[in-house]
Every structure is written in C-alpha cells, then in structure tokens.
Amino acid sequence: MRVAMVSPEFLSWGGVGSYMKQLADHLSPEHEVHVICLGKEGSAPQVENITLHVLGTAEDTFMYNNQFQVALWRSFDKLHRENQFDIMHANHAQMADIMFKVLGDRVPSVTTVHSTIGSQRMGTRYSGLPANKLEMSEKMTLLLLPLLTTLEKVYMKRSSSLIYVSEFIRDWCQDRIGATCPSEVIHNGIDTDLFSPRGRDECLAHFPDLEGAEEIVLFSGRMIALKGIATAIEAASMLDPSISPTFVFAGSGNAEQWKAMAAKAGLSPDECRFIGPVSYREMPYLYPLASLFMLPSYSESFPMTLLEAMASGTPVVASRVGGVPEMILDGTTGLLVPPKDASALARSIETVLGDKTLARKMSADARARVLEEFSAEVMARRTAEVYKRTVEAWA
Secondary structure (H helix, E strand, O other), rough: EEEEEOOOOOOOOOOHHHHHHHHHHHOOOEEEEEEEEEEEEEEEOOOOOEEEEEEEEEEOOOHHHHHEEEEHHHHHHHHHHHHOOOOOEEEEOOOOOOOHHHHHHOOOOOEEOOOOOOHHHHHHHHHHOOOHHOOOHHHHHHHHHHHHHHHHHHHHHHHOOOOOOOHHHHHHHHHOOOOOOOEOOOOEEOOOOOOOOOOOOHHOOOOOOHHOOOEEEEEOOOOOOHOOEEEEHHHHHHOOOOOOOOEEEEOOOOHHHHHHHHHOOOOOOOOOOEOOOOOOHHHHHHHHHHOOEEOOOOOOOOOHHHHHHHHHOOEEEEOOOOOHHOOOOOOEEEEEEOOHHHHHHHHHHHHHOOOHHHHHHHHHHHHHHHHHHHHHHHHHHHHHHHHHHHHHHOO
16 A cells, blocks of 8 residues: 655654554565755755655645645645655644645545644643734734634544544544544554663763763753643742752754743753754654653643653653543553643643652553554554555545
8 A cells, every 4th residue: 555644844844744654664674765854954854664755855844734735636636646645644733735725635634633723722822921922823823813713623624534642632622613424532652662761871872962861851852832841830930949850852843932031030051952953763762861751731632741751661740631641541550630730830840850669660551551552563563554544445
C-alpha cells in the first residue's frame, strides 16, 4: 500500500512531524511511505525508508500552514500520477488537505486528530496573556477564529475516517463539532529503542553546554503561551533555594519574552536556560540528562514529549489536562498538577528532586507502561488496520 502522509512540518517544530516519523518507521514493509511536507529553512531531514516530497520552505508560523494547503492542492495530482497513492494520511488541527475536503478527495483519506482549533484556543485563553504577548500563530488564530472554526466544522464533517489520539479529543470533536464519521482512538506511540535510558557521558557528548548542571528540569515544546511556560517560570522562582535546579527550555519559537519573564522573576540565565530548537535526532540524548521533565500546558491531547521522556527513564510532572491523564497514572508513572497552579508545580518538582527513590520507581513504572501500551509498533499496527478499512470502503 502506498501511503501519502501530508503535513507542513516533518521533524521540524512540532509533535505532528514526530508522529509521522514514528508511524512511518513502524508500518509493515508492505507499506510504501511518502511524506509530502515543507522543509525547514530549505533543508529536508535525512530519513531512511521514506520518500520525501518537499513543496517549499517553512518556519513555525501560521501563514506557512496556508501556503502548504495551496501547494498540496496544486502538486498532489502530479505526485499521484507518478506514485499512485492508495491513501492520503493528513493531520488536524493543520487541515492540510482542507481543499480536498471542499472540492473532492482524489484518493481515500484518513485524518489523525491531534488537536482542534477550539482546544488550542482554550489553552491560549487560559494562559491569561494579553494578545500582544502571544506568539504570531496564536494571534492569527485569535483574529481568524470565526473563519477557522467554520472551516474546521466543514473539514471534520467531510472527513471519511478519523483517528483520535486520545479519548479526550474524540469526545471534544463529537460533542462540540459534531464529527460522526467512522473513527477510532489510537494513542500515540514512540520508538522505545530510540527513546530509552542512556548514560550521562554519552548524552553530554551531544550537549556539552549542560556539563555541570546536575539537576536539570527540562521542558520541550513550542515556545507558545498554551504550553504553560509562564507557570513553569513562576514555579521555578518559588522553589526551595536548597534545591537549585537548572531549568532548561528546548523548542522552536521566539523565547525573548520568556527570557525577560525569567529575569523579572529573579532567575539568572544559568538557572533558566533557553537552548532553542533541538532536532529529533538529538532529543533522545537530552531527556536522560534531566532529573525531571515537566509539561505545564493548559491544553494537550496526547503529547509525544511526555511519552518520549517516560520512555527515556526521566520522571515526569504534567498538567492534568486533555488526554494527559490517559497516559500518566498520578503518583505511579508521574505526577499530575492542576493547570496554571505554579505552587502545585513547584511542590511536585521539589518532591521528585528530593526523593530519589520515588523518582526511580516512577521512572521504571513509566517506561514499563510505555513499553506495554504506547509503543510505535502498536500504534502502527492499529493505524494500518484503519488504512485497510478506509481503502476497502472507498472501493
């Protein structure tokens, strides 16, 4: 089966690109995978067993999503003639194939719903930041919200087959958008060999600038308001001084306002480091360096970063939002805190860093849970079954 996976991002700035790579790597050999995407700064990632079709360059901005929608519509017929795709696999909330939903699909299609316009907007609103403090993609979503939500309803109602990454996002789409097409919940999965516990020396060879930072509290994700970065900075300023961890923020986007916020909170550049985007290939060496991984988001569906940290043997603390409780058993495989509660986040960080026995047990239990329930092999097998049913229904 020839599968065309479409997304403006691929191993560049968000979880969708990581999801596509995990899925492509673990589909059975009978699947020939083509990824149609944009290239970050004109360079395509180096991948094996995947045919890349790069339709242009992109950064993590709102307008590149629209650029890709048009480029995909213009290019797909030619690519289809050359490769004879059996199915197209798109991702939401990007709506990369929106024009096909409006004007007619060329091949059977399935869409994985990672988030929605509404759930993203809910998280942004919950941050409480004024519009002038939001990242450009968040500003544009706010400005165009009526149009985007209307398009989303059309998109969802004209989709023939949906995969939801969590029960939370399925319920949201069915209750609030009225999505009624055939669907299945398939939790995200990751490569548990790639993301696994590693020795400190091996990891420091990839991140020499972190030499000497003994207690790292890591965040990885886009530098946007809904990820709860403001809550993380506030929590960092509240910690017992005797703990004194190094907070490391990794991810794409403009970090300047977060640096300014950290400085205003009294955190030095050594205490609160913003290291910018880290490539997919390097992330397996960053997680094991951390004593704790935190994800204080205000909205999430089923974040890949949490699974990657759990598989890497790093204790996790996350907000009790969206589909996060579907992956973390509070007190067993990680700690859950209320969103936007800096005091609770600070207490949980102190608990994990102050109790190494608890940290080791949670790490072991978390990795075991990922191995059993959230492996890329399971995700790929179940997704292939959806492909088969969708193609058969089209015929």
